[in-house]
Amino acid sequence: MTTRQAVVARGLIMRTAERLYATHGFAAVSIRQIGEAAGQRNKSAVQYHFSGRDDLIKAILAEHAEAIERHRLALTAPDGEPGDRIHRFVLPRIEHHIDLGTPSWYGRFLAQVTVEPALREYAVQAHLNTPSLRGLRLDHGAAATRHRDMTRQLIVHMSAELEMELAREQPPPEMAAAAWRRLGADLVTAIGALQRA
Amino acid sequence: MTTRQAVVARGLIMRTAERLYATHGFAAVSIRQIGEAAGQRNKSAVQYHFSGRDDLIKAILAEHAEAIERHRLALTAPDGEPGDRIHRFVLPRIEHHIDLGTPSWYGRFLAQVTVEPALREYAVQAHLNTPSLRGLRLDHGAAATRHRDMTRQLIVHMSAELEMELAREQPPPEMAAAAWRRLGADLVTAIGALQRA
Numbered sequence: 001m002t003t004r005q006a007v008v009a010r011g012l013i014m015r016t017a018e019r020l021y022a023t024h025g026f027a028a029v030s031i032r033q034i035g036e037a038a039g040q041r042n043k044s045a046v047q048y049h050f051s052g053r054d055d056l057i058k059a060i061l062a063e064h065a066e067a068i069e070r071h072r073l074a075l076t077a078p079d080g081e082p083g084d085r086i087h088r089f090v091l092p093r094i095e096h097h098i099d100l101g102t103p104s105w106y107g108r109f110l111a112q113v114t115v116e117p118a119l120r121e122y123a124v125q126a127h128l129n130t131p132s133l134r135g136l137r138l139d140h141g142a143a144a145t146r147h148r149d150m151t152r153q154l155i156v157h158m159s160a161e162l163e164m165e166l167a168r169e170q171p172p173p174e175m176a177a178a179a180w181r182r183l184g185a186d187l188v189t190a191i192g193a194l195q196r197a
Numbered sequence: 198m199t200t201r202q203a204v205v206a207r208g209l210i211m212r213t214a215e216r217l218y219a220t221h222g223f224a225a226v227s228i229r230q231i232g233e234a235a236g237q238r239n240k241s242a243v244q245y246h247f248s249g250r251d252d253l254i255k256a257i258l259a260e261h262a263e264a265i266e267r268h269r270l271a272l273t274a275p276d277g278e279p280g281d282r283i284h285r286f287v288l289p290r291i292e293h294h295i296d297l298g299t300p301s302w303y304g305r306f307l308a309q310v311t312v313e314p315a316l317r318e319y320a321v322q323a324h325l326n327t328p329s330l331r332g333l334r335l336d337h338g339a340a341a342t343r344h345r346d347m348t349r350q351l352i353v354h355m356s357a358e359l360e361m362e363l364a365r366e367q368p369p370p371e372m373a374a375a376a377w378r379r380l381g382a383d384l385v386t387a388i389g390a391l392q393r394a
Contacts, residue, residue, distance in 0.1 A: 025314045027223035027250075111312040115305070115357065117222045146383055153354040154347055160312065161346060179359075186343055189394045197390035 010049045013038045014060050017046075021057075021104035026112055031056075057119060059125050064096065064106055071095045072132040086191045088132070093155060094184035097163070102176045107156075107163030114156055124152070151191050158183060207246045210235045211257050216245075218254075219302035223309055237380075254316060258323050261293065262305055268292045269329040283388045285329070290352060291381035294360070299373045304353075304360030311353055321349070348388050355380060 001009070008049045016166035020029045031053060043047065050056040071092035100106060113123045127133075162183050166176050198206070213235035217226045228250055232243045239245065247253040267290035297303060312321045324330075359380050363373050 023314055027313070028315070108312070108314070112344065115225070115308040115312055115354075117220055117305070118225070149358060150351055150355060150387060153358075154351055157312075157350040157354060158347060161350075190347060192393050193390040193394035194387050197386045 005173065006049070008041065009038075009045065011047055011058075013040065013046055014056065015065065017056055017118075018060050018109045019105045022108035026116060040057075054118060057113060058122065058126070061123060064110070065126050065130060067099070068092045068096045068127075069130050069132055072130075086188050086195075089151065089167065090155060090187045090191065091184055092132075093159065096179050097159060097180050098177045101173065102169035102170060104163055107160040111156055111160035127152075147195055148182060150194055154190060155187060158187065203246070206235075206237065206242065207256075210237070210243055210246055211253065211260065213252055215257050215302045215306045218309060219305035223250075223313060251315060254310060254320065255323070257306065258310065258320060262327060263291045264296070264321050265293045265324075266327050266329055269327075283392070285384050286348065287352060287388065288381055288382045289329075290356065291377050291384075293357060294377050295374045298370065299367060301342035301360055304357040306352055306359035324349075344392055347391055351383060351387060355384065366378070 013034060013096070017034045018031075020037060021036060031046045032043065034056075035043065038045070040046070045134060048091065050059060069092075075088050075092065097107065110123070111118050116123075164178060166179060171189065210226050214226075214231045217231060217234060229240060231253075232240065235242070237243070243253065247256060266289075269285060272289065294301065294304065300312060307320070310316050311312045313320075359376060363376060368376070
C-alpha cells in the first residue's frame with residue numbers, strides 16, 4: 001500500500017465509523033462492520049490503520065478539533081469584553097458544522113463520546129486543551145467550573161440535537177446554515193445569561 | 198421459579214445492568230456479562246426476564262421515572278409563579294439522587310441512554326410524559342422548545358458529572374446530599390436565567 005493509498009483508506013474508515021456510530025451507537029457497530037462498510041477487503045483493515053476502537057475515535061476527534069481550531073484562530077476580534085470570549089468559544093464549532101453540511105454525523109458522534117466512560121476525559125481535554133482556548137485564560141473556582149461544565153454540555157448536546165433534526169429534515173444548505181447560526185446565537189445568549197446568574 | 202424469586206432476580210439484573218453500563222458503557226457490556234455479574238446461573242436468565250437489551254434499559258428507566266414522579270407529586274407548592282415550575286421540574290430529580298446514595302449509577306446510565314440512537318426518543322418521552330409534568334402545561338413555540346431542550350440537557354448531563362465525581366471521591370452521605378442540593382440550586386438559577394434571556 002502506498003502512503004497515498006493508506007491516507008485515503010484511513011480517511012474513508014474514519015468517515016464511515018463516524019457515520020455508523022452516529023446513526024447506530026457505539027454498542028451496535030463493530031470494528032469489522034466499519035471495515036466492510038468502508039469497502040475494505042481485508043478483514044483487519046481497521047486494525048491495520050488504527051490500533052483499536054479508541055484510537056480510531058480519537059483520530060476522528062482530533063481531525064474535527066483541528067478544523068474548529070482553524071476557525072477559532074481566524075476569529076481575530078480582540079479578547080476584550082467578556083462577551084467576546086463566549087463568541088470565540090461557541091462560533092468556531094457552529095462554523096465547523098456549517099462546513100460539514102447536511103447530513104453530518106460529528107455532533108451525534110461527539111455527544112456519545114462525551115458520555116462514554118472510557119473516552120469522556122479524553123474528549124473534554126481534546127477540546128479544551130488547544131492553543132486558542134488556552135489563550136482565553138479561563139477562570140478558576142467552583143462557580144467558573146460549573147459555568148464551564150454547563151457551557152460544554154449545552155454546546156455538545158444542543159449541537160447533536162440540531163444535527164439529528166437537520167439529518168431528518170434535509171433542508172437546503174442555506175436553511176441548514178441559518179439554523180446553525182440561530183443555534184449559535186441562542187447558545188451565546190444562554191451562556192451569557194448563565195454567567196451573569 | 199416463584200413470582201417472588203422472579204421479582205428478586207429481575208431487580209438484581211436491573212441494578213447490575215445499570216452499574217455495569219454506567220461504569221463501562223453500553224458498547225463494553227454484553228447481556229451475558231450482566232447475567233453472570235448478577236449471579237444468574239442460567240445463561241439466558243436476562244433474556245428470560247427481559248426480551249432484550251432495550252427492554253431491560255426501558256425497565257430501569259421506568260423504575261427511576263416512577264420514583265422521581267413520587268417526589269414530584271409530593272411537592273405540593275402551588276404552581277403559581279414561573280419559578281415554581283422550574284423547582285418542580287428540577288428538585289424531584291435531585292431528591293431522587295439523594296435517595297440513591299453514593300455511589301449511584303443512574304445519572305451516568307441516563308446520560309448514555311439520551312445519546313443512544315435507538316433509545317433517545319423513548320428516554321425523552323419517558324421523562325416528560327408523566328402526569329405531574331403534563332400538569333405543568335408546557336409552553337409551545339420555538340423559544341419554549343429550545344429552552345426546554347437546554348433545560349433537559351443541563352439536568353441530565355450535569356447530574357451525570359456530579360454522580361461521577363461523587364463516585365470517585367466517596368464523601369460521607371451528608372456531604373453528598375449537600376453537593377446534590379447545590380447542583381439543584383445552581384440548575385434552578387441557570388434555568389431561570391435561560392428563560393429570561
